[in-house]
Amino acid sequence: MSRLKATITMSLDGFVAGPEQSEKDPLGIGGERLHEWMVPLKAFREGHGEQGGEVNASTPIVEGILGNMGATIMGRNMFGGGPGPWGDDPWKGYWGDDPPYHHPVFVLTRYPREPLEMAGGTTFHFVADGIESALEQAKAVAGVQDVSLGGGASTVQQYLAAGLLDEILVSVVPILLGGGARLFDNLGEPKPRLRQTQAIDAPGVTHIRYVREAEA
């Protein structure tokens, strides 16, 4: 059965983006440091059309973000282009003409928009009728493959609080941001129950995999 999985990098003090996110600083002040563990990796560089790079204990993690994934769901903020209606010459995402997804991507938004077909198999679908609808559409196209849940924090929180997230891999980095978007916030009651299934010691990062614990 298709499962919904998130992979997200969190600072040691709990943030997935720094303070004052903006078009100039999509990850907030200091937020780009969150991904320093990932950028030198061969697996990351290949996904962005570059050659060479390192292979280490983080490699399977990066390969797993989009490996065996038949669809991706992300928030409007991760897709980018600022809040509000899309306008006449709308934003086409941060990833250029050939985004690294190569499968359908469902963008959560309050503003309907026609699907946007890019090169390489990535088509952005804009979902204005809620997280359950996006998940249903994503699972329908993913078939036997899993669905990848991108950020940001608010998107992950909504799926986690609704009990719809099957697995979350948190990559904890030794950075203290002091402010920004907290990952495990706004979860309501009762709190989601998670079970640790794996932890990986990698250069400059610890990857911890959690699955949703069945209801008691």
Place this chain on the structure above:
Amino acid sequence: MSRLKATITMSLDGFVAGPEQSEKDPLGIGGERLHEWMVPLKAFREGHGEQGGEVNASTPIVEGILGNMGATIMGRNMFGGGPGPWGDDPWKGYWGDDPPYHHPVFVLTRYPREPLEMAGGTTFHFVADGIESALEQAKAVAGVQDVSLGGGASTVQQYLAAGLLDEILVSVVPILLGGGARLFDNLGEPKPRLRQTQAIDAPGVTHIRYVREAEA
């Protein structure tokens, strides 16, 4: 050279104690769940005069909390007895006549008090002139051994912000408390710089060791 080391359990959402800490709930509501990974261990039970128990990947961590430690520093809140002056029949700690420290323990407080000698080599010294003084006194008695920094959050924050904490081992548990005492808070600017040196996958907990990064 003697080093100052903290070992502390943190919920996935960043808390080392739950909300509404009180004499009845010294770790706040739900906070005792933080230590569920530790309580079944032989190494923990032996320290509390009990027999039997489990041995797993967390065992060296528990043994390391007080192993090769010549002194401990803790906050008034961890020592307990409520805030304010000590009174006529003062609180003697949570640990009975024979506390598991077996070395001098320096308790940070605003209220001076005579040293309190317990059985088994533990003497509580009450330090009213600041964290640097407590560290100096602890290192003096520790000699070539290290100094263990206990909690709570505020005590760890003060030593971390002052650049006096050499190592912190954070045991991350898959619990969401939603409120309480945040470990990595109130750290000021510039933020402490940490380097990850080790991560250990253990049942129900991931132990991550960080050392203070030298100034750039």
